[in-house]
Amino acid sequence: MARMTAAEAAVHVLRKEGVDVAFGLPGAAINPFYAAMRKVGGVDHVLARHVEGASHMAEGYTRTQPGNIGVCIGTSGPAGTDMITGLYSASADSIPILCITGQAPASKLHKEDFQAVDIQAIAGPVTKWAITVREPAQVPRAFQQAFQIMRSSRPGPVLLDLPIDVQMTEIEFDPDTYEPLPGYKPAATRAQVEKALGMLDEADKPLLVAGGGIINADASDLLTEFAEITGVPVIPTLMGWGTIPDDHKLMAGMVGLQTSHRYGNATMLEADFVMGIGNRWANRHTGDLATYTEGRKFVHVDIEPFQIGRIFGPDLGIVSDAKAALELFVEVAKEWKAEGKLKDRSQWAEECQERKRTMLRKTDFKETPVKPQRVYQEMNKAFGKNTRYVTAIGLSQIAGAQFLHVYKPRHWINCGQAGPLGWTIPAALGVRRADPEADIVALSGDYDFQFMIEELAVGAQFNLPYIHVLVNNSYLGLIRQAQRGFDMDYQVQLSFENINCPEINGYGVDHVSVVEGLGCKAIRVTDPEEIAPALEQAKQLKDQHKVPVVVEVILERVTNISMSGKDLSTVNEFEALAENEADAPSSIAALR
Numbered sequence: 403m404a405r406m407t408a409a410e411a412a413v414h415v416l417r418k419e420g421v422d423v424a425f426g427l428p429g430a431a432i433n434p435f436y437a438a439m440r441k442v443g444g445v446d447h448v449l450a451r452h453v454e455g456a457s458h459m460a461e462g463y464t465r466t467q468p469g470n471i472g473v474c475i476g477t478s479g480p481a482g483t484d485m486i487t488g489l490y491s492a493s494a495d496s497i498p499i500l501c502i503t504g505q506a507p508a509s510k511l512h513k514e515d516f517q518a519v520d521i522q523a524i525a526g527p528v529t530k531w532a533i534t535v536r537e538p539a540q541v542p543r544a545f546q547q548a549f550q551i552m553r554s555s556r557p558g559p560v561l562l563d564l565p566i567d568v569q570m571t572e573i574e575f576d577p578d579t580y581e582p583l584p585g586y587k588p589a590a591t592r593a594q595v596e597k598a599l600g601m602l603d604e605a606d607k608p609l610l611v612a613g614g615g616i617i618n619a620d621a622s623d624l625l626t627e628f629a630e631i632t633g634v635p636v637i638p639t640l641m642g643w644g645t646i647p648d649d650h651k652l653m654a655g656m657v658g659l660q661t662s663h664r665y666g667n668a669t670m671l672e673a674d675f676v677m678g679i680g681n682r683w684a685n686r687h688t689g690d691l692a693t694y695t696e697g698r699k700f701v702h703v704d705i706e707p708f709q710i711g712r713i714f715g716p717d718l719g720i721v722s723d724a725k726a727a728l729e730l731f732v733e734v735a736k737e738w739k740a741e742g743k744l745k746d747r748s749q750w751a752e753e754c755q756e757r758k759r760t761m762l763r764k765t766d767f768k769e770t771p772v773k774p775q776r777v778y779q780e781m782n783k784a785f786g787k788n789t790r791y792v793t794a795i796g797l798s799q800i801a802g803a804q805f806l807h808v809y810k811p812r813h814w815i816n817c818g819q820a821g822p823l824g825w826t827i828p829a830a831l832g833v834r835r836a837d838p839e840a841d842i843v844a845l846s847g848d849y850d851f852q853f854m855i856e857e858l859a860v861g862a863q864f865n866l867p868y869i870h871v872l873v874n875n876s877y878l879g880l881i882r883q884a885q886r887g888f889d890m891d892y893q894v895q896l897s898f899e900n901i902n903c904p905e906i907n908g909y910g911v912d913h914v915s916v917v918e919g920l921g922c923k924a925i926r927v928t929d930p931e932e933i934a935p936a937l938e939q940a941k942q943l944k945d946q947h948k949v950p951v952v953v954e955v956i957l958e959r960v961t962n963i964s965m966s967g968k969d970l971s972t973v974n975e976f977e978a979l980a981e982n983e984a985d986a987p988s989s990i991a992a993l994r
Contacts, residue, residue, distance in 0.1 A: 404576055408541035409438035409569040412502075414577035415545040417444045421473055421500075423835060425450055425459040429477025431504030434569035436475075445473075448835060448864055451856040453481045455828035457488020458817075458854075460499040462792065462832025464492075465815045468620040470836055471552060477504040482521035482563070487822050490528040492559040494819035495641060496618055498552035501525070501561040508536045508565040525561040534563040538571035546583055553585030556706040557618055588705060589726035595734050598677060598701045598718055603743070605675030605699065607750050608634050609654065614641030614818070615680020615705055615724045622811040624728035625679065626650065631735040633747030635754045637666055639681050640803060643814040647787075648807040649990050654754040658687045659973070660965040661803035665757035667970045670694075672753070677701040680724035683713040684819065690969035703727045762980035762989050763964060765805060768930055771958040774798070774873055775977065776930045778805035781843070781871060782988035784937040789813065789841045792830040792868075795821035797879035798847040801963045807990060824853025827870070830950075831857060834866040842868035848896060848911070849878055855916060861950040862921030868950055869940045875957040876909040883962055897959075909956060917952045924952040 406414075412435065416424075423446040428436045439445050450456035453476040460472025476485055482503040492499045505511070506518035511534070525532035531551050535544045541564065548560040602608050616625050622645040629636050629646065635654035636646045640661045646653045655666025670676075676698055681687075683702075688694040691714055702709075702716040703724065710719035720727060738744050765779035778801060787809040793799045794817050808814045815833055817825045830844040851872050860866065878894035885891060896910050903912035906926075917924035923943045925936045933955060940951040962976035980986040 405572050405574060407434065407438060407569065408538040408571055408573050409435045409564070410442055411542040411573060411575040411577070412545050412564075413438045413442040413445060414575070415542050415580065416473065417442070418577065418580045419471070419545075419549045419582055420469065421445060421471065423448065423463070424473040424475050425456040425463070425832065426475030427453055427456060427477070427481065429481060429504060431478035431506065431566045432475060432481075432502070432564075433504075434566060435502065435504065435564065438569075448831070448860060450828065451859055452854060453484040454487050454824070455854050455857040455860070457485040457499065457501065458491070458825050458828035459832035459835070461488060461492050461497055461817070462815060462829035463836045464497050464499055466790070466812055466833045466836035471549070472499045472832060473502065474499060475502045478506055479519050482561070483519065483524060486525060486528060487820075489525055489559045489561060491817045491820040491822055491825065493528045493530070495614065495817060496557045497559065498557040499559045500548055500552065501559060503561065503563045504569070505534060505563045505565040507567040509567070511565070521561065521563050528559070529561050530558040532561040532563070534565065535568060536565065538568050539573045541568065541573070542575050542580070546580075550583035550585055555586060555588065556709075587723035587726060588721050590703065590720050590722035590730055592730060592734065594720045595727065595730040598703075598720060599731065599734055599738065601699060601701060601718060602632065602634065602675060602677055603745055607673045608675040608677070608747075609670065609673045610634050610636045611676055611678040611681050612636050612638045612642040612645040613679060613681025614639065616642055616645045616728070617811045619680065619723055619725035621725035621728050622646070624725065624732055628728055628731045628735060631732065631739055632744055633751055635669065635751055637670060639684065639687050640816060641818045642681065643803070644808045644811040647809040649809065651755060652751060655758060656803065657970065659689045659967070659970070660686055660800045662973070663761075663804065664763060664973070665754070665761040667973060668757050668761055669754045671970060673698060675699050677703070679703045679727065680705070682709060688713070689966060693969035693971055758990065762986040763804065763975070764978045764980045764985040766985050766987055769958070770929050772928070772930050772933070772955055774801050774957050774961050774963070775805060777871065777873055777933060777955050778802060779988045780933040780937060782807055784934060785841060785843055789843050790815060790833055790837065791843055791845060792816070792826055792833055793845040794825035794829070794850050795823060795880070796847040796850055797883065797961070797963050798845050798850070798873050800880070800965065802845050804964065805988075823850045826850055827854050828857045828860075830868050830870065831861050831866045834861070834868050844868060844870040846870065846872050847879055848872065848874040848876060848913070851913065852911060856920070858917060858920040858922050858950050865948040866950070867944040867948045869937070869944055870950055870952045872913060872952055872954040873957055874909060874913065874954055875959050875961070877959060879961075882960070887967065906956070913952065913954050922950045922952065923947060924954060927953065927955045
């Protein structure tokens with residue numbers, strides 16, 4: 403048997419589990435682990451500027467490719483507490499990341515040692531497992547179990563806390579004989595699938611709701627195949643966007659109070675049967691449950707037993723990994739189609755497509771200052787089907803989901819449930835580290851952008867180029883819009899007269915100077931006709947300098963984006979709607 407430190411054994415486990423990069427910051431209590439990474443080799447490292455940023459980089463890395471598990475590392479005390487937001491975001495969206503923290507010596511955990519905090523207790527509610535490993539010989543097995551837990555059932559994050567003396571103690575460990583533990587995933591039975599398919603076939607206007615669990619299971623092709631065999635239109639959730647291409651004849655639009663399409667909501671309200679696969683029935687998707695469920699039967703397929711019935715009781719619940727369920731759905735549907743047992747859904751599908759062609763929001767605004775809808779119109783024209791979009795929260799995310807187009811799974815990378823401001827920049831860097839080839843375009847409002855702007859320096863240092871579209875109205879736009887219900891506009895304005903940059907006319911922070919000071923490139927746009935040339939210039943700068951390039955578009959101060967505070971039937975359309983194809987020239991119908 404080989405003798406090595408517990409930290410060295412942990413690094414060997416990381417390598418055996420397929421980890422080749424970590425994101426983090428060294429510190430006194432985690433230095434033995436960094437020494438082990440340096441000695442053992444095989445695990446590259448990206449040095450973040452903030453430990454929360456490292457956790458979001460790990461999220462972006464995981465979300466980009468099937469099988470990826472992002473790793474973030476920090477020292478004791480505040481490093482762990484800083485990463486709690488990343489753990490919460492990962493947990494909320496069923497994203498496996500491994501957080502490794504240093505800790506005070508095991509013998510001093512109860513003595514209020516410097517930067518000693520009970521991170522196991524703090525992280526417990528936002529992880530699948532959080533543990534302080536107090537015995538050196540347990541370290542490699544704790545890492546082995548961590549990967550099994552992250553990959554089993556509903557995916558999610560794990561935190562391993564390592565006291566400094568535990569890391570440095572020598573143990574017996576043989577990496578050559580190490581094997582990962584198999585993960586557990588429940589699978590649907592044929593009887594369950596036949597029951598669900600029978601219910602679907604009885605309906606006149608059925609829909610499939612495709613959730614993020616399909617993407618997590620790498621089952622998007624199966625979802626599309628199942629839809630094509632049955633002829634049933636698909637409504638992706640925000641986290642499931644990309645499971646079926648936007649331009650597919652059975653893609654019926656997104657549904658919800660905010661990140662939705664007019665045609666998607668209208669189609670949902672017409673449906674009489676809904677099968678949800680790998681989704682949570684999130685409140686921003688459903689709105690008022692009485693409206694959402696009235697007159698409809700529901701089947702819910704989810705990997706987590708306790709998720710079924712959590713929001714409302716379906717007519718049939720099936721506990722299954724999305725891929726395992728869809729494999730059976732495809733198999734049975736093929737048999738039934740060959741036997742002539744499936745209804746012809748072509749008329750219903752065409753009704754959905756007609757709504758998709760006609761129920762559009764206007765984007766072709768020519769005003770100055772720029773209206774945000776025009777930005778997304780130009781983005782659709784500038785970026786192709788291989789683009790991975792990365793965004794977090796706010797009016798920019800909501801409008802982006804209403805107007806952009808996504809064609810592939812893992813090409814809309816979004817922190818859906820937690821929605822922490824500042825997520826976008828570090829997540830985009832994690833996406834780039836996971837995919838060196840794709841076109842990566844991040845989207846932020848000015849406040850999300852300012853939260854973790856320092857992480858742009860990581861992109862410059864490690865040559866992680868991408869394009870970041872910054873829509874700047876110098877407002878907390880979503881909160882300002884929500885404050886309309888309270889008849890106020892209070893503490894949400896970010897505008898001020900910048901004595902060092904009078905040319906931005908009171909919009910406050912000079913983002914171009916800050917971005918350039920961090921080693922990146924930036925372009926400021928004030929006219930709608932300048933957006934397209936700026937995006938083309940950004941592509942050239944990105945390829946030339948291999949750093950993030952920010953395109954800041956100065957928007958009008960106030961734009962209310964379409965949304966509802968109640969249900970799918972009462973979405974408030976604040977702006978003019980498209981009257982013809984010319985009003986929405988980058989809609990799917992117009993791009994075909």
